Amino acid sequence: MLKVREKQCWLKLLLIICVVLLAGLVQNAAAMTDEDCLDCHTDPDLTVEVEGKTIQLTVDGEIFMGSIHADNGCVSCHEEADVEEAPHDYPLAKVDCANCHDEIAETYAGSLHGQAIDKNDPYAPKCTDCHGKHDILSSQDVKSPTYILNVPFTCGRCHQEGSPMTLTHNIPKKNILKNFSMSIHGEGLYRKGLTVTAVCSSCHTAHNVLPHTDPKSTISRVNVVKTCMKCHANIEEAHTKIVRGELWETEPHKIPACVECHGPHKARRVLYEDSLNDKFCLKCHGNPDLKKILANGEERSLYVNVEDFEHSIHKDKRIACAKCHVNVDHQKSPVCQSSGKVDCSICHAEVVDLYEKSTHGILVAKNDKNAPNCTECHGTHGIKSRTDFESPIFARNVPDLCARCHREGEKAALRYTGSQHDIIKHYQMSIHGRGLSQSGLMVSATCTNCHTAHSMLPASDPDSSVHRDNIITACAQCHLGISEKFSSSIHSPTVSKTDKKLPVCNDCHTSHTISRHDTAGFRGLILDECGTCHDHETDTYFETYHGKASMLSGGEKTAKCSDCHGSHDILPAYYSESRLNRRHVVETCKKCHPGSNRKFTGYLTHATHHDRDKYPYLYYTFWGMTGLLVGTFAFFGIHTLFWVPRSFRERFKRRRQHSHQKIMDGDDDKS
């Protein structure tokens, strides 16, 4: 049994050896080996003349052996050279890569480059122009011209500015390579060495390069988003700030294509020249007589003053007409027919979102004719940056802008039912208004600094920037130091844990009539402001010298609440930091009374003689003095009251006697 098995094994082994040897023999007999080819083709003088041109036929064997095609052998491409005996006939037919790469070749034939080959364009790139010949390498090989890092150089051989190809062809984009190298993609590639960044072929494809006007092109308006999203997936998440979310779903045509904002080569700086360019629009809209008859018979001018637009911020940012007027339809004539209103939220989504929640936005949503939309404040074609002095939203112009509706008697002021009146006039006379208009301080607060530009809401709304709970934050935008000081005062909710209403900035400073704290007007107001809550203290203050004098003209000079208690740092006397604390009170009085001393500070600045329990000395002094006064007047009052009738009686009596005397005297004279 064992012997039979061994015999079978040996037979099998013999069979295998025979097959291998036979196969070797067959190959040797049927084809040229690479060594055979290289025997001749390593000769540096091997040339051939074809149609008068000398063609070098030398092949560097080492390079070929390092190429991706090394294992395929020379004859896999040069089929005609596969002869029994060298040398083969020549010239050989051109290598056709399509023999192996048939799908790619078909695609390539349809591409811009392929079409150029058909047209015998001398600059049309062939496979070998990009991939090389015998030195062909895998695109994963760092030495390959198709390796990602080398793609821009490979394409650049023809597409570099000034190359013969660019000089003879009309390529709409200029400085492609230079711009690319400065773009975020180029930077990623060259500076950061990112091999995942986009190069030419990432967007244009390697073999199916087509112009952007071709709808099949990966860079056509239809497809460019898809192309970008190969890398930038979930891009809508990153654009919620400038593109309203639901537009991606409902009205994608309203969304600008990636390249409209992010220039394809000069990323984020240059915008695409759209097929519907401004010149096309201005053919009609540049005519001052262009009008539209509205349904109600009114005429509306459709003229667009190019001058206005030339100086607008949208011109600076290269925003074309069609970027805002999106509902343009090539099927219609004119293309812009009933394209509707411009929706600013296409680009300014976040801002419009805020605006829609504001009083202005809410009223516009209710179709209130008086409510302002974006253009009311920002203008239309002449829209300017807020840093432009001419812009209606430039700081100095904001009060006038708001005044258009909010000045007393204007439409917004008419529907307003609150307590703030003449706000524009008051603002202009306020420290903020005068700072802005008279001192030319552009950091002065204007309407929008407090009310915000797009989220204006009535102060009663908890979301309003001027609501009680938010006003300190609003003021702290500029007056941070004060707000920090205030936060450690007794009036701050962080110090006083109370249900009582604590004062906020505008309770003392007012809102629109705000003035310097050292003006007579403001100093006169302090007592009223503090008295709103501390009425007992102000009432008793008015019974003392400071209070009485403060009511007379020039009285702003006497000590007001804040002079002794402090203003933003106000604290009760039992706090050691308080100005009225034992440690500081002498100094506090010294501000006005240089001779202030410990006993001097015992003067009762809020004394009343009506409170027997608190101020018994004053109470009894007052009633003692009153007793003296009443007693004296009572006695002399009675004295006088009785004197008057007696006096009159005496007078009458005397007059009677007098006239009687006269009669007697007269009688005497007669007699």
Added chain:
Amino acid sequence: MENQQVEYVQRFTIFPRFLHFLVIISFLTLAVTGMALKFAAERWAEFVADIFGSFEVLGALHRLMAIVTFIYFGLNFVLMYQNWRKSGKSIMQFILHKDSMIPNLNDAKELVQTFKWFFGMGPQPQYGRWTYWEKFDYMAVFWGVAVIGSTGLCLWFPETFTIFIPGYWINIATIIHSDEALLASGFIFTIHFFNTHLRPEKFPMDPVIFTGTMPLEELQHERPREYAELVAEGKLDEIKVPPTPRWYFVVSHVFGFTALAIGLSLVVSIIYSMIFLYVK
């Protein structure tokens, strides 16, 4: 022409008249400027402060007139001293003399007689050189200047005074100063004005404090005891004087009426304010 028939006697020499002039000027100013502060909440007080410019001007005038007050207070003692030396009496005799400014038993008698006269229960008393109400007016100035003056100094120099006295005494000084001043102005502008000028016998004013002279007939009727004594002592002719020049008479009246008008306006304002202050 009729005036020439009227005989005049001297009642006040130039010195007491000058002192009373100082009293009028200072007292009116002190009252107006002080009351404007006391009733600062009132419209009329605001008006007064506006006329003067500011409360600081009121304060400055008030202090200036306080100095004038202290001056006439001092000069009054000079006058007393002169009168004493002229009388040739001892100091006690001078003080206890029936014509002295110090109230005495006779004044009490005359007060009782006066009330009897009011009710028709007796004749008008035979008043002498000084009636009891004139003496009260005079003594009230002593009391008033002392009280208002001392508390006023406290308020003027609180920082100095509080070296010795507690701070709340300044509050007490304020009450005393202000209420005593209310009493003084109230008294002068009603009782004194009535007793001296506005009562039917004297209406509308008695210019004697300005001119220093009064008709002899008036002396006979108003101060019969003094007249009788002068006649008895044979001194009547000594005090007879020519009538006051017309221009001086006119100036006296203009000045007197102005002072009366200011005082009466102020007292009306005060009464008005007091009513509304406490009715409120």
